[in-house]
Amino acid sequence: MFSGQAWRLERFGPPEESVELRQMTWAEPSPGQVLVRVRAAGAGYPDVMMTAGRFPLLGNPPFGLGEEAAGEVVAAPAGSRFAVGERVTGITAFLEGWGGYAEYAYLREESTMRVPAGMTDEEAAGFPIAFRTAYAGLVERAPVEAGQTLLVLGAAGSSGGAALQLGKALGATVIAVAGSQEKLDLCTRFGADHPINHRTEDLPSRIADLTGGRGADVVFDPVGGDTASAALRGIARNGRIVLIGLASGRPVALDAMDLLLRNYSAVGVLATPVSPEAEAAAWGRLAELAGDRRISVPLGRVYDFAEVPRMIAEQSAPGAGKSVVRLP
Ligand SMILES: NC(=O)c1ccc[n+]([C@@H]2O[C@H](COP(=O)([O-])OP(=O)(O)OC[C@H]3O[C@@H](n4cnc5c(N)ncnc54)[C@H](OP(=O)(O)O)[C@@H]3O)[C@@H](O)[C@H]2O)c1
Incomplete structure (x- = not known):
């Protein structure tokens, strides 16, 4: 069991009034997931849609926010492709209510990759989605x-x-x-x-x-x-x-x-997994291109963990580049 803080949407509305920091516990990850200690999490316009109740794939709050996160694996089920201590980035279990703006996050194993050498935590967090x-x-x-x-x-x-x-x-x-x-x-x-x-x-x-x-x-x-x-x-x-x-x-x-x-x-286009083979091919190719620095995250503003509600509000008129939240 791991415990820490997580930003959660408690009700639909303006982010400063509806997104709150909660103390949470994370159980061992289920098969098909890994649990990471989050170092950074990627942001975007979907955060605006989620807090406003306009995101088509989610029901009513409360739920955790943050579609993607990078960090170190702290727990992985038997048979996982990943081991404790590995540096990874991937898509969180946000559709099940567990997001990446948190000290720990579950990543969907088939939508997770090892962070290529030379990629920073912030770049890694902004990569997957x-x-x-x-x-x-x-x-x-x-x-x-x-x-x-x-x-x-x-x-x-x-x-x-x-x-x-x-x-x-x-x-x-x-x-x-x-x-x-x-x-x-x-x-x-x-x-x-x-x-x-x-x-x-x-x-x-x-x-x-x-x-x-x-x-x-x-x-x-x-x-x-x-x-x-x-x-x-x-x-x-x-x-x-x-x-x-x-x-x-x-x-x-x-x-x-x-x-x-x-x-x-x-x-x-809805970028959700269609088959394990297609996911493996996609993440393999993306990791290769990123490892060769042929693709990289155009990093924009990096926010502190404490600034998540304001960060989400600012995604309605985002500056240049990808916004990312950095954990302490
Ligand atoms: N289909 C999928 O699988 C999938 C996956 C990821 C995201 N999405 C969707 O793609 C859309 C964009 O997401 P994103 O993360 O790429 O967004 P983003 O990083 O915030 O970029 C959106 C761009 O849209 C432009 N824009 C124009 N009017 C805007 C407004 N009123 N508010 C915000 N941006 C505005 C801005 O560019 P300029 O200022 O240059 O005009 C902005 O840079 C969202 O609807 C999201 O749900 C879909």
């Missing part, structure tokens, strides 16, 4: 081929920042769309070929200029709303829009006749 989501979108569901043009919305954010780098690693030309010069500078540092500011530039005409009128082969969309609608006007024939999320507050509006007349597809 974003890169597993990008992999699901760009490798499993709408494979991007070398030489194709990938347009990434929210490209200085969590899943967008991962998609930008995975797209480059797959050999695509990447158009990165973000909402400030600071965010576009970050995209350029992480390999974007063509940064576009959706607040000051006309997205469809810029895409047309950059692609010689062809359009983008794949649009990766964690943002939705008007920005995604504008990007969709620049999609190529036979193109695919990869539906990831709705950080703008609403999903992109799709029009079946438009899909038909302009010959493109919409591909929904």
Whole structure:
């Protein structure tokens, strides 16, 4: 039995009024899980959705928050791939109510990897959800081929920042769309070929200029709303829009006749495990790319453990890069 503190959602509402620190105990992990002493945990827009009661996969509070965490294994069931003391990062048991903004966290074993040498705790904590989501979108569901043009919305954010780098690693030309010069500078540092500011530039005409009128082969969309609608006007024939999320507050509006007349597809992505083989392949490939430093977490603000409620509130207007919580 392990005991420590955990941030939990006690009721839906503004994070400062609804997220509270609780003393908890963690029993030995069940088969398929490992228990880690958390060093850092990754944050993102889903935290906003969870506290507001708008996250589709969770019921009513109380439950623990934090979808991903990095730390050392402190307990593993017999037969586990992982041993006590190993440094790992992975997706928490948040869907069962146990999150990563805590001193200890259960990680789903099949969605956990050893931290590659050279990766810091903060980078490791920000890796799993974003890169597993990008992999699901760009490798499993709408494979991007070398030489194709990938347009990434929210490209200085969590899943967008991962998609930008995975797209480059797959050999695509990447158009990165973000909402400030600071965010576009970050995209350029992480390999974007063509940064576009959706607040000051006309997205469809810029895409047309950059692609010689062809359009983008794949649009990766964690943002939705008007920005995604504008990007969709620049999609190529036979193109695919990869539906990831709705950080703008609403999903992109799709029009079946438009899909038909302009010959493109919409591909929904939910990055949850489909089979042990697929998970092993995905995490193996991601660990290899991270070990070679071909993909890395575009770290943004690092918050203290005490700042979790404020951190969640700030995910409604996030700065550049991936937000992470650091434990003492
Ligand atoms: N399908 C899946 O399996 C899966 C997995 C992970 C996440 N998601 C979903 O993907 C979405 C994005 O998550 P994320 O963690 O990538 O988010 P994030 O890191 O916060 O990035 C979202 C980006 O969206 C843009 N944005 C536009 N309007 C916004 C608003 N009102 N509030 C916040 N951001 C806004 C921002 O970019 P600019 O300022 O540059 O416009 C921001 O960088 C969420 O809906 C999440 O649930 C889905």
